[in-house]
Amino acid sequence: MAADAKGLSLLETLLMSALVFAGTSQLVALQLWSDPAPILAATLACLVINLRLAPMGAALAPALDRLSGLRLWGTLAVLVDNSFALMVAEIRAGRRDAAFLLGASLAMWAVWMVTTLLGHAFGAAVRLPPDHPVFFASVAALMSILVPLWRGWSDVFPWCVAGLLALCAQGLGLGAPWPVLAGALGGAATGAALDRHRNRGRA
Numbered sequence: 297m298a299a300d301a302k303g304l305s306l307l308e309t310l311l312m313s314a315l316v317f318a319g320t321s322q323l324v325a326l327q328l329w330s331d332p333a334p335i336l337a338a339t340l341a342c343l344v345i346n347l348r349l350a351p352m353g354a355a356l357a358p359a360l361d362r363l364s365g366l367r368l369w370g371t372l373a374v375l376v377d378n379s380f381a382l383m384v385a386e387i388r389a390g391r392r393d394a395a396f397l398l399g400a401s402l403a404m405w406a407v408w409m410v411t412t413l414l415g416h417a418f419g420a421a422v423r424l425p426p427d428h429p430v431f432f433a434s435v436a437a438l439m440s441i442l443v444p445l446w447r448g449w450s451d452v453f454p455w456c457v458a459g460l461l462a463l464c465a466q467g468l469g470l471g472a473p474w475p476v477l478a479g480a481l482g483g484a485a486t487g488a489a490l491d492r493h494r495n496r497g498r499a
């Protein structure tokens with residue numbers, strides 16, 4: 297719907313979803329979209345937002361350390377927040393099959409493509425006000441990712457740090473993608489520091 301509002305054709309929208317496959321990045325790129333398209337600015341914004349995938353990929357090392365070459369980079373190419381959360385739950389349960397991560401990611405890619413097509417085809421028939429409750433759906437979906445990641449109250453502090461940093465960046469007037477990046481990297485660093493401290497205590 298957002299792409300249609302910016303004048304992108306169905307083919308252009310499907311190509312964006314197929315090649316970028318990152319909802320937040322697509323929305324940020326569309327917010328910056330104009331004529332002529334700001335290719336460099338949009339690319340930089342998407343790069344900054346997707347930097348959060350670097351610590352996510354590192355966290356999956358127990359499942360990915362046996363892969364190399366095309367198998368490794370192909371799996372990482374379709375990594376998204378939802379498949380990351382599912383794979384973390386698998387690793388914590390003692391299962392480390394990287395094929396599960398690839399399968400989950402590809403299934404989500406297929407659903408993403410179908411819903412992109414439906415949204416573009418029928419989005420014009422739905423005109424909702426900006427504050428309509430349905431727009432909370434994407435936020436609710438992201439919040440649901442926290443469920444399989446939950447290990448106990450020790451997880452609350454890094455999550456709070458991530459949220460506060462994102463809010464601070466937003467409050468300072470830093471637009472997208474800086475709040476997302478500040479929250480992602482700050483929360484990841486806090487979680488890593490706490491895990492290291494706990495591991496030292498056990499040693």
